[in-house]
Amino acid sequence: MSDTLPLSIQTxxxxxxxxxxxSDRTVRLAVGKVELxxxxxxxxxxxxxxxxxxxxxxxxxxxxxxxxxxxxxQTTGSQSIEVSGRSVRLVSAELRARVLDRLAQRxxxxxxxLSVEDGVIRRxxxxxxxxxxxxxxxxxxxxxxxxxxTPKSHTxxxxxGKPVPRRDLPAKVSGAAFIHDMVRPDMLHARIxxxxxxxxxxxxxxxxxxxxxxxGDFRIVRVGDFLAFVGSDETVMQRAAAAAPLHxxxxxxxxxTPDQQDAAWLVGQDSxxxxxxxxxxxxxxxxxxxxxxxxxxxxxxxxxxxxxxxxYRDGHLSVWSHTQGVYPLRAALANVLGIAxxxxxxxxxxxxxxxxxxGADDVAVDxxxxxxxxxxxxxxxxxxxxxxxxFEPLGPAMHVTLxxxxxxxxxxxxxxxDVWSPTHVQRPSTGGNLLxxxxxxxxPPDPRPTDPPESNGGGGxxxxxxxxxxxxxxxxxxxxxxxxxxxxxxxxxGALTNVFAIECFIDELAERAGxxxxxxxxxxxxxxxxxxxxxxxxxxxNWSARGPAGTGRGVGLGWARYKNKAAYxxxxxxxxxxxxxxxxxxxxxxxxxxxxxxxxxxxxxxxxIIQAASMALKEQMRMEGDGITSLDWESYPILRFSEVPExxxxxxxxxxxxTLGMGECTxxxxxxxxxxxxxxxxxxxxxxMPLTRERIEAVLLK
Amino acid sequence: MAQDIALTVNGGRVSVTVDTVTPLLDVLRNRLxxxxxRYGCGLEQCGSxxxxxxxxxxxACSREIGTVAGRSVTTIEGLGTAAQPHPLQQAFLDExxxxxxxxxxxxxxxxxxxxxxxxxxxxxDIVAALDRHLCRCGAHPRILRAVEKAAAVLREGKGA
Numbered sequence: 124m125s126d127t128l129p130l131s132i133q134t135x136x137x138x139x140x141x142x143x144x145x146s147d148r149t150v151r152l153a154v155g156k157v158e159l160x161x162x163x164x165x166x167x168x169x170x171x172x173x174x175x176x177x178x179x180x181x182x183x184x185x186x187x188x189x190x191x192x193x194x195x196x197q198t199t200g201s202q203s204i205e206v207s208g209r210s211v212r213l214v215s216a217e218l219r220a221r222v223l224d225r226l227a228q229r230x231x232x233x234x235x236x237l238s239v240e241d242g243v244i245r246r247x248x249x250x251x252x253x254x255x256x257x258x259x260x261x262x263x264x265x266x267x268x269x270x271x272x273t274p275k276s277h278t279x280x281x282x283x284g285k286p287v288p289r290r291d292l293p294a295k296v297s298g299a300a301f302i303h304d305m306v307r308p309d310m311l312h313a314r315i316x317x318x319x320x321x322x323x324x325x326x327x328x329x330x331x332x333x334x335x336x337x338x339g340d341f342r343i344v345r346v347g348d349f350l351a352f353v354g355s356d357e358t359v360m361q362r363a364a365a366a367a368p369l370h371x372x373x374x375x376x377x378x379x380t381p382d383q384q385d386a387a388w389l390v391g392q393d394s395x396x397x398x399x400x401x402x403x404x405x406x407x408x409x410x411x412x413x414x415x416x417x418x419x420x421x422x423x424x425x426x427x428x429x430x431x432x433x434x435y436r437d438g439h440l441s442v443w444s445h446t447q448g449v450y451p452l453r454a455a456l457a458n459v460l461g462i463a464x465x466x467x468x469x470x471x472x473x474x475x476x477x478x479x480x481x482g483a484d485d486v487a488v489d490x491x492x493x494x495x496x497x498x499x500x501x502x503x504x505x506x507x508x509x510x511x512x513x514f515e516p517l518g519p520a521m522h523v524t525l526x527x528x529x530x531x532x533x534x535x536x537x538x539x540x541d542v543w544s545p546t547h548v549q550r551p552s553t554g555g556n557l558l559x560x561x562x563x564x565x566x567p568p569d570p571r572p573t574d575p576p577e578s579n580g581g582g583g584x585x586x587x588x589x590x591x592x593x594x595x596x597x598x599x600x601x602x603x604x605x606x607x608x609x610x611x612x613x614x615x616x617g618a619l620t621n622v623f624a625i626e627c628f629i630d631e632l633a634e635r636a637g638x639x640x641x642x643x644x645x646x647x648x649x650x651x652x653x654x655x656x657x658x659x660x661x662x663x664x665n666w667s668a669r670g671p672a673g674t675g676r677g678v679g680l681g682w683a684r685y686k687n688k689a690a691y692x693x694x695x696x697x698x699x700x701x702x703x704x705x706x707x708x709x710x711x712x713x714x715x716x717x718x719x720x721x722x723x724x725x726x727x728x729x730x731x732i733i734q735a736a737s738m739a740l741k742e743q744m745r746m747e748g749d750g751i752t753s754l755d756w757e758s759y760p761i762l763r764f765s766e767v768p769e770x771x772x773x774x775x776x777x778x779x780x781x782t783l784g785m786g787e788c789t790x791x792x793x794x795x796x797x798x799x800x801x802x803x804x805x806x807x808x809x810x811x812m813p814l815t816r817e818r819i820e821a822v823l824l825k
Numbered sequence: 826m827a828q829d830i831a832l833t834v835n836g837g838r839v840s841v842t843v844d845t846v847t848p849l850l851d852v853l854r855n856r857l858x859x860x861x862x863r864y865g866c867g868l869e870q871c872g873s874x875x876x877x878x879x880x881x882x883x884x885a886c887s888r889e890i891g892t893v894a895g896r897s898v899t900t901i902e903g904l905g906t907a908a909q910p911h912p913l914q915q916a917f918l919d920e921x922x923x924x925x926x927x928x929x930x931x932x933x934x935x936x937x938x939x940x941x942x943x944x945x946x947x948x949x950d951i952v953a954a955l956d957r958h959l960c961r962c963g964a965h966p967r968i969l970r971a972v973e974k975a976a977a978v979l980r981e982g983k984g985a
Contacts, residue, residue: 160925160962288921293907295926296914296933297861304860338844358844358851361867426865426873426927426961476925476962508866722921726964730924733963756870756959764955767965 128270131155131210135193136267141214142171144255148242149183150175154211155195156203157187159447160476161786162289162723163203167211169282169719174215174274176239177255179282184290187449187471197448197550199479199612200580201689201784204719208782212274220272221263226253277717277778284778286722291473302445302472303430307501310432312357313493314364314507316350317514318562319749320377321569324348329370336370337363344496349562351493353502364507376749383607384746386417386520386811389543393604399577400588400597406537410529414631416624418812419743421518422759423613427475428506429482429515433490435498440467444487445474452484455551456491459560459567478734480550480611482506482515488559509754514558517744517751518613519545519606521583521620525628533636534647538596540587540621545606546572547582547616555611570609574602575616580686585617586791589625590684591647607746615790618685619735620812622791626681627798627810640799641666641680650684652714652777656693657682659712659773664695673806675700681795683788690715690785694732694792696768700804703816704740704797706768711789713772716780727786729770735793737762739812830894834859835903845891849883850874852890853900861901861930865959872958875931876900882935901930904937912982913937916975917968924962932958936972944980948973 135141135155143151152171158164168182185192195207219239226244227234230251238245243254277284294300316328325348339359341352352363382388432443440462446452449469457464469487477483490504506514521544527535549555554571561567574582581587587598633643641661648654660680661667669678677700682693691714697707709732718724741760745753753759794812802808807822831840834857841856848867853859853876865873867886874886877899885898905911910918913933923929932955939946939954946954951972960968 160923162924288918289923292918292921292923292926293910295923296901296917296929297905297907297910298902298930299860300926301863303863304854306858357855358847361851424961426871426925426959427863428865474925475927478961505864508868726921726924726967729966730963733965734961737963755868756866757868761959761961762963764952764958764960764965764969767963770966 129206129210129213131193131195131207132213132268132270138214138218138268139264140193141211142218144259145183146256148256149181150177151185152182152211153185153188153192154207155187155193155450156198156207157447157471158291158473159198161727162720165287165289166204166719166723167208169287170208170211171215173280173283174212175219177242179287181242189449189453189467189469194450197451199447201685201786201788204782205689205784208719213270213272214268216274217268217270217272218263222255222259225263226251226258283719284717284721287720289723300473301427302432302443302474303427303505305432305443305472307432307434309499310501310503311353311355311497312360313351313353313490313502313504314360315489315504315510316364316367316371317510317558318348319373321561321566323376324374325350326372326374328367333363333367333370337366344493346492346496347562347564349492349559351489353493353497361507378748379607379746379750381747384420384744386419386522389520389522389603394543394601395572395604397600398597399584399600401595403595405526405539405597406528406595408528408530408536410533411526412529412632412635413524413526414628414810415522415524416620416627416810417522418520418620418623420520420608420746421613421738421742422512422744422753423478423481423515423518424759424761425475425477425481425511428508428511429486430474430503430505431487431490432501432503433487433494434501435494438466440491440494442467442469442487442491443472444469444483445472445477446483446487447477447480451550451552452487455484455557456488458551459488459557459563460491460495479518479613480516480548482511485514485558488557492559492563512754512759513751516549516609516611519547519610521617523620523624525624527628527632529632533632533638535632536594538589538593539599540624541599542583542587542617542621543601543603544583544617545603545610546574547585547610547612548575549609549611572602572604580688581617583617585615585686586621586683587617588687590650590653590687592649608751614731614734615787618683618787618791619738619794622681622683623739623794623798623812626792626795627802627808630679630799630802631808652691653682653684655775656691656712656714659775660693660695660710663771664697664710666695669803672803675804677800677802677804679796679799679801679803681792681799683791685784685788690783690788692728692788692792694789694796696793696796696800698797698800698804700801700819702819704801704814706736706766709768709770711770711772712775713785713788714775714777715783715785715788717778717782718774718776719782721774724774724785725772728772728789731787731789732770732793733762733767735790736797739794739797739814741813743813828891830890832893832895833897835899843890845889847890848886849876849888849890849893849898850885853885859900859902863927863930872931872935873928875934875958877934877938880938880941882938899934901933904933912978913940913972913975916971916978920967920971920974922967922971923964928958928960932968936975940976940979944976946976
């Protein structure tokens with residue numbers, strides 16, 4: 124049985140790690156996934172409430188705590204509901220079954236005669252006088268989780284499938300709610316003078332000049348090439364850190380040339396190469412078509428700069444972090460600091476949306492290193508805005524060349540994707556380094572670029588295989604070894620670029636074949652769920668009346684199944700293009716199997732559309748000289764209120780099918796639909812994101 | 826130079842002894858324990874720190890405390906509480922208008938100023954009032970709907 128259990132349960136077999144009946148007639152549900160602004164914790168509570176038959180408001184959730192919550196790794200990859208949700212369902216069903224079995228034995232009846240109503244156990248129509256809180260004992264929790272209890276049928280759900288309000292929003296619209304707002308006893312504020320890059324050495328800091336210029340008291344903590352300003356007045360620390368780079372001289376700073384900021388630079392760089400899929404050589408036919416697409420480096424660009432708190436008391440290090448994974452962060456801290464993991468506690472606290480691996484873990488190491496130097500105080504570190512832009516890991520640039528060998532009808536019989544990309548996941552557990560570790564006297568070895576395995580959806584190869592009915596498909600993956608900047612996970616990983624490339628290329632092939640792009644897609648696609656979404660969206664956007672190309676108004680469509688195994692989404696976009704692209708309307712249809720919280724799901728689908736549109740139209744991290752030059756919101760603009768389109772999203776309900784992770788599923792289809800809509804509007808195609816005014820001018824001049 | 830500076834915050838008189846160039850945001854957060862106004866960029870580019878100064882939205886991140894002496898500041902805490910939300914806050918909860926929520930307190934303050942001046946804003950009016958705010962999660966359509974809804978609720982309340 125255990126080999127079919129979700130990973131979350133396999134690594135956390137103790138029932139009390141997950142569930143506990145509190146004396147105040149609530150249920151403590153502990154999970155390893157954390158709230159990153161997506162409502163996943165609310166959805167997990169819904170699942171537990173239904174399986175245990177208690178009202179939703181009795182479920183008190185503890186999310187992300189190395190002391191008291193299970194280890195579920197990272198909160199990534201749209202896995203919270205697919206994996207953690209499945210675990211919570213099994214664990215809750217098992218606890219309910221154990222309690223009822225024991226009571227049935229006592230009453231000498233069948234467990235099937237017993238039912239639970241808001242935690243009160245009934246036999247037929249009569250109360251048994253027992254409930255979870257007065258009847259459950261240590262015995263019910265004694266055995267490891269077996270995973271043998273049968274969860275409910277979806278037809279018996281009461282709160283699963285209902286739009287339940289998020290639990291964390293009331294605080295966020297009224298006052299203190301984030302890690303940034305935490306106040307601890309003996310708290311000191313700190314800011315960092317960042318090492319410009321790995322290997323750079325702080326030759327000098329003109330401390331006297333800095334102290335003269337910046338009024339107020341601060342203490343300087345220096346460990347190797349890590350340097351922090353620490354004191355009681357946050358304003359003073361902020362000013363000192365902002366001014367410090369002017370008074371600091373660094374040796375061995377790497378230099379970035381302007382060509383390195385573009386995706387085209389990647390092609391031909393040193394790389395680890397592999398071939399996935401068909402091992403036959405690419406087929407030749409009379410008609411072979413080749414086209415290249417790209418995305419530049421992009422930022423997570425969280426609204427809040429990263430923040431962490433740490434205190435070192437009596438040899439125990441306590442850290443509060445908006446990390447995606449408290450246990451992996453604890454392991455990284457133990458490694459960096461040389462402290463045993465059981466002498467470290469990491470607790471999750473809410474931060475701004477991160478959309479992947481941003482500065483959250485780095486700032487936690489900053490705080491911990493300072494806390495070791497200043498024990499008995501709580502050290503609160505908050506990054507500066509330019510630090511967040513300048514030092515968070517970036518979403519990697521990607522360059523994708525597609526090659527299709529067509530049959531006489533213009534349909535691909537052989538397909539090759541040639542993908543060039545730096546790593547998409549560079550965490551300490553996967554060969555990466557945390558920033559401050561590299562500044563310490565004993566820095567870690569060079570980062571070792573790896574990408575997630577295909578079983579986890581891949582990184583640069585994510586969604587690189589088309590799901591159309593092609594006889595032979597292969598992906599040539601070039602994992603770039605020495606990109607100019609640190610890169611790591613950003614929403615969707617390679618899916619944004621790969622789906623953009625595939626779905627734009629399909630439109631080009633349809634045009635060559637003289638076929639309508641929707642009809643062309645349906646003629647090469649047998650997946651019924653995908654077909655249904657495409658047909659749904661095409662009808663809602665009035666596709667058949669979309670008109671000729673080159674009028675300045677365009678409609679385009681794209682679809683994908685995220686990771687080729689999670690949720691499906693199809694997106695159609697209407698644009699107007701003159702000097703710039705204006706999004707008019709967006710239609711979306713998504714199929715994620717059983718949806719736990721439809722309102723939360725819709726929020727994620729729409730948010731993914733807007734964020735992907737922002738990346739497709741506007742975003743590029745600039746870099747030159749000693750580092751990143753996009754250091755504020757003017758040099759890194761994102762989509763604004765006046766640029767956001769109307770969005771009409773429909774969830775195709777499939778409650779009898781397993782839940783599919785959907786937090787990232789609209790990302791690629793949106794970029795693709797925009798690419799196709801702009802091509803339809805212009806009568807000419809832009810193949811490199813972002814689709815800026817300069818690129819529109821360039822393609823029209825061709 | 827540290828000076829005694831008196832001002833009105835959320836309807837109450839307060840006095841702080843502080844360097845006059847200290848940002849208003851730092852005074853609110855660290856001296857007055859009003860954590861609902863949030864630091865985003867310190868550059869007047871994102872709007873996370875928006876508060877009302879004599880009823881008009883201003884960026885608290887770069888506004889020096891010395892320039893607001895004697896004036897009246899309203900923060901999100903002056904709007905309502907989680908237990909007793911203002912109709913604007915209630916509308917944001919009704920619409921679930923947010924994801925991470927970091928941008929919301931600043932947006933709510935600009936929306937408050939808008940509705941105070943213009944009880945019946947068009948969609949375009951709301952977009953114009955919120956356009957200097959950034960939201961990275963993509964909650965924009967819900968936020969616009971929430972402000973429209975709050976405007977309707979407030980108008981009904983006045984009519985009743």
